Amino acid sequence: QQQVKQSPQSLIVQKGGISIINCAYENTAFDYFPWYQQFPGKGPALLIAIRPDVSEKKEGRFTISFNKSAKQFSLHIMDSQPGDSATYFCAASSRGFGNEKLTFGTGTRLTIIP
Amino acid sequence: EPEVTQTPSHQVTQMGQEVILRCVPISNHLYFYWYRQILGQKVEFLVSFYNNEISEKSEIFDDQFSVERPDGSNFTLKIRSTKLEDSAMYFCASSEPGRDYGYTFGSGTRLTVV
Numbered sequence: 001q002q003q004v005k006q007s008p009q010s011l012i013v014q015k016g017g018i019s020i021i022n023c024a025y026e027n028t029a030f031d032y033f034p035w036y037q038q039f040p041g042k043g044p045a046l047l048i049a050i051r052p053d054v055s056e057k058k059e060g061r062f063t064i065s066f067n068k069s070a071k072q073f074s075l076h077i078m079d080s081q082p083g084d085s086a087t088y089f090c091a092a093s094s095r096g097f098g099n100e101k102l103t104f105g106t107g108t109r110l111t112i113i114p
Numbered sequence: 115e116p117e118v119t120q121t122p123s124h125q126v127t128q129m130g131q132e133v134i135l136r137c138v139p140i141s142n143h144l145y146f147y148w149y150r151q152i153l154g155q156k157v158e159f160l161v162s163f164y165n166n167e168i169s170e171k172s173e174i175f176d177d178q179f180s181v182e183r184p185d186g187s188n189f190t191l192k193i194r195s196t197k198l199e200d201s202a203m204y205f206c207a208s209s210e211p212g213r214d215y216g217y218t219f220g221s222g223t224r225l226t227v228v
Contacts, residue, residue, distance in 0.1 A: 034216050036157075043118075043205050043219030044157060089157060100145055100209055101170055102217065104157040 002027055004092050006105030013112055019077040021108045023090035026071065030092040034102070035064065035075045038087045047088070048075070080112045116140040120206050120220035127196055127227055135191045135223045137206030146189045147207040147217065148181065150174070157205065163189065196227045 005024045013019045023033075031052055036044035050057045050064040050073065057064045063076040077084055090105040119138040127133050139146050148160040162169040163181055178200075180192045189208075193200055203224050207217040 036219075041221070043207075043221050044217075045219065046216035049216055091157075100147070100217075101159045101162055101172075102149075102157075103159070106156045 002103055004090060004103050004105040006090050006108060008108060009106065010109040011111070013080045013110065015080060015082060015112055015114050017080050017112075019080045019084065019110055019112070020074055021088055021090070021110070022072065022074045023092075023105050024070075024072045025092050025103075027092070027094070027103075028071070029094040030103075032093045033064070033066065033073050034091050034093075035062075036089045036091060036104075038089065038107075044089055077110075080110075082112045082114065085110060085112045116218070118206055118208055118218050118220035120204075120223050122223060123221065124224045125226070127225070129198060129227055130195050132192065132194050133196055133225060135193075135204050135206075135225070137189045137191070137220055138187050139189055139206065139208030140210075140218055141187070143208035143210045143218070145169075145209045145211075146181075146183070147209075148191045149205045149207060149219075150202040151205065151222075152202045160191070160204075193225075196225075198227050201225060201227045 007022050034049035035047045037047045038044045048059050048062045050066050052068050061078045066073045088108045091102040093102050121136045146163040149157050151157045159172050161171040161175045182190050203222045205222045206220045209217045
């Protein structure tokens with residue numbers, strides 16, 4: 001019940017295209033859903049996050065869509081660029097005082113080709 | 115921009131030896147974490163730490179592991195009697211109250227047990 005399932009495992013998108021990565025969760029106590037971007041040899045960096053009280057959040061070229069009833073959320077990268085090539089992880093947590101454990105998805109290796 | 119600093123970046127140790135991984139969290143953050151990532155796999159929660167004590171730990175964090183905040187700036191992960199399967203990237207992270215800022219992860223320590 002603590003798992004976060006992520007797909008696809010890898011994704012190749014042409015420059016300028018839309019990259020879409022999907023995640024699903026089971027634990028209804030989760031109430032915070034961040035996406036992390038990781039470049040080789042680096043730690044995950046927070047990209048964008050959403051709470052279940054909204055269905056969509058947009059920051060620049062990055063959008064999270066959230067479907068509470070389906071327990072699914074997705075990351076859309078518009079106008080994908082070669083610099084977006086990285087591994088993307090979705091994650092989830094349930095807000096608790098002093099307990100901010102993140103449960104990560106399995107990751108998506110995104111490659112943007114010219 | 116404030117950073118979480120981890121040292122060393124790479125450590126090689128013999129099986130059965132003890133290692134200490136070091137982290138300097140962001141100064142005004144109150145929550146501290148260790149995660150690990152086995153090569154090519156997802157990021158896994160190990161332990162969270164708040165107010166000088168462990169808030170939560172995962173099944174991975176057994177008696178072989180311990181954490182300490184020996185002074186006002188450092189946060190350490192000690193692994194006693196390392197095993198081959200402890201080989202992984204270990205990430206330290208910190209966060210502040212009002213968690214919408216998310217975690218800040220360090221660049222990690224690659225631990226290789228031979």
